[in-house]
Amino acid sequence: MDPIIAATHTDPYPYYAELRAQGGLVFHPELKMWVASSARSVCAVLAHADCRVRPAQEPVPKAIASGMAGEVFGQLMRMNDGERQRCPRSAIEPSLAMVDLDEVRARVAARLITADADGLYKAMFRGPVCVVAALLGFNPAQARAISELTADFVACLSPLSNDLQLAAAHTAAEQLRGYFIELLAESKSGLLSGIKQRFEGDQETLIANLIGLCSQTYEATAGLIGNALLALRAQPELRGESIESLLAEVQRFDPSVQNTRRFVAQSCDIDGVRVEAGAVILVLLASANRDPALNEAPERFLLDRPSRRSFSFGGGRHQCPGQVLAMGIASTTVGEILDHGVNLERLAWRYRPSLNGRIPLFSFISD
Incomplete structure (x- = not known):
């Protein structure tokens, strides 16, 4: 076990507890990076001005730097600090906060869900992106295309990802860009109109971050939905309880994003530890969520947990701006899946290969 493999392990949480016992911020010699596992150290790293989301010498991964996917990546607010992060965020975050959740629920409910593995996969991965695309102003056929292209992007x-997947990502980025150019020219959606009014950058940066909104929805929301279904499978007594309360605890207890990384721009002290310029810090969000210093009785799954605290949607200047939207889509989707009679007892699963995500892929056990 190591802190990266842990993300897709059957049960990484006892291991995270061991890491916390070693100290909040500790160097991992095999991985050659620092690991922040306690709530205090995670909070310190996420808040530190010298902890950046990308290394200065490689703002875009070399594997994609020469194609359209790399161009989009380089403009994403989640992959930048400073003004390149603040500008798109100041336009997108207020608009997402004002999304009508009744409209979100109606759009989720309007989607066809079938009680088989393919239907479950589409409900988890494709459905949430379709909802976001529809909120931005795409028609149903376009929204389905956006969800398919996002899966490639x-x-x-x-x-x-292998070379074939990266080539498909470049192609998808080109096509997504084309869809958004046409959409911005029409601008009928209230959500998109609000974003455009607040946005002060160039159109390419706006397009990149609209693509980024879809891509963040794709994996993180799928994991939230899937882990909620696993919680219901493990604890049948929770069925019939408030799904919103269930999702609120799932995102703390078993989050879809287990870790993130920060790159130290210059030598500094973090949580009492001297960290040199160029160091990499693996930030274990899921471990911090289970720190007794953050939540009392953190190993218990409590729907009515008082003063629930969580790092699952990040923290500080890079906290996810779409948390309310993601939780609304996920809770409604879980409700629809249950209403369509999916048999949770017959679910089998494995976790999608990932270095930071905990996203179950389901199949059904044969009778």
Whole structure:
């Protein structure tokens, strides 16, 4: 076990507890990086001005730097600091906060869900992106195309992707860009109109971050939905309880994003530890969520947990701006899946290959 493999391990949480016992911020010699595992160290890293989201010498991964996926990647607010992060965020975050959740629920409910493995996969991965695309102003056919292209584009975000997947990601980025150019020319959606009014950058940066909104929805929301279904499978007594309360605890207890990384721009002290310029810090968000210093009785799954605290949607200047939207889509989708009679007892699963995500892929056990 190591802190990266842990993300897709059957149960990484006892291992995370061992890491916390060693100290909040500790150097891992095999991985050649620092590991922040406690709530205090995670908070310190996420808040530190010298901890950046990309290394200065490689703002875009070399594997994608020469294609359209790399161009999009380089403009994403989540992959930048400073003004390149603040400008798109100041336009997108307020608009996402004002999304009508009743409209979100209606759009989720309007989608066809079938009680088989393919239907479950589409509900988890394709459905949420379709909802976001529809909110931005795409028609149903276009929204389905956006969700399919987003599935190809997200390959550029993973170091595990092969050459064929990266080539498909470049193609998808080109096509997504074309869809958004046409959409921006029409601009009928209230959500998109609000973003455009607040946005002060160039159109290419806006397009890149609209693609980024879809790509973040794709994996993180799928993991949230899938891990909620696993919680219900493990604890049948939770069925019939508030799905919103269930999702609120799932995102803390078993988050879809287990870790993130920060790159130290210049030598500095973090949580009492001297860290040199060029160092990499693996930030274990999921471990911090289970720190007793953050949540009382953190190993218990409590729907009515008082003063729930979580790093699952990040923290500081890079905290996810779409948390309310993601939780609304996920909770409604879980409700629809249950209403369509999916038999949770027959679910089998493995976790999608990832260095930081905990996203179950389901199949059904044969009778």
